[in-house]
Amino acid sequence: MFYDDPKKHNLKHNPFKALVSPRPIAWVSSMDTEGVLNLAPFSFFNAVSERPQMIFFAPNGPRPTGGEKDTLVNIEQTGEFVVNLCNYDLRDAMNESSAHVGPEVDEFALAGLTPEPSVNVKVPYIKEAPAALECKFLMNVTLPTNNPKSKNNMVLGEVVGIHIDDAIIDGGMIDMAKYRPLARLGYMDYGTTDNVFEILRPD
Numbered sequence: 001m002f003y004d005d006p007k008k009h010n011l012k013h014n015p016f017k018a019l020v021s022p023r024p025i026a027w028v029s030s031m032d033t034e035g036v037l038n039l040a041p042f043s044f045f046n047a048v049s050e051r052p053q054m055i056f057f058a059p060n061g062p063r064p065t066g067g068e069k070d071t072l073v074n075i076e077q078t079g080e081f082v083v084n085l086c087n088y089d090l091r092d093a094m095n096e097s098s099a100h101v102g103p104e105v106d107e108f109a110l111a112g113l114t115p116e117p118s119v120n121v122k123v124p125y126i127k128e129a130p131a132a133l134e135c136k137f138l139m140n141v142t143l144p145t146n147n148p149k150s151k152n153n154m155v156l157g158e159v160v161g162i163h164i165d166d167a168i169i170d171g172g173m174i175d176m177a178k179y180r181p182l183a184r185l186g187y188m189d190y191g192t193t194d195n196v197f198e199i200l201r202p203d
């Protein structure tokens, strides 16, 4: 099959996000200017470079009550955030933290998670997370949109500190079987890494 109009795929649901999968989940902690904590997952997320280490994620659209997502507002005001990585065991807490609640609600508390002080940013990371990337905000790229009510944003951040739970390190490497990162698939589906194999470069 082929289609080029996103409304004319003739399938049960739009397959775009199922095709671009699995996607890692940036579980972003941020803080407003009053110190109120915020936490939300974003699967339009990935690493973009190693030198320096940079990541992007996309807080798109307005909140259901209008206005930008709290995460974007906080990051633009404070210039800092943390990308916590999520594993299989934290899947329900991650999902709870995606609830559309007001900016006054601390989703750490909502999801029963522990804020742990970071080293190079004021925003705490999730103590229970297998790993966390402390980030300084670099820029927001406002992307085109075909929905006048919704904005598309690409937030870029530089990683300025990395926390790793020692329990997922084995022989000096990240043990994927212990890490079990949660991945977003299409629809309401998720996956985790249960099958790891090696392919060596030709040269």
Ligand SMILES: Cc1cc2nc3c(=O)[nH]c(=O)nc-3n(C[C@H](O)[C@H](O)[C@H](O)COP(=O)(O)O)c2cc1C
Binding pocket: 025, 038, 039, 040, 041, 042, 043, 044, 045, 058, 059, 060, 061, 063, 068, 069, 070, 071, 072, 094, 095, 097, 098, 099, 100, 101, 184
């Ligand atoms: C697994 C998962 C992935 C998500 N990915 C995105 C995303 O990439 N971009 C986005 O704008 N919202 C995404 N959401 C929805 C946000 O998490 C949700 O809108 C959240 O309430 C935003 O919170 P905030 O207003 O505190 O920033 C995702 C939700 C889940 C559960």
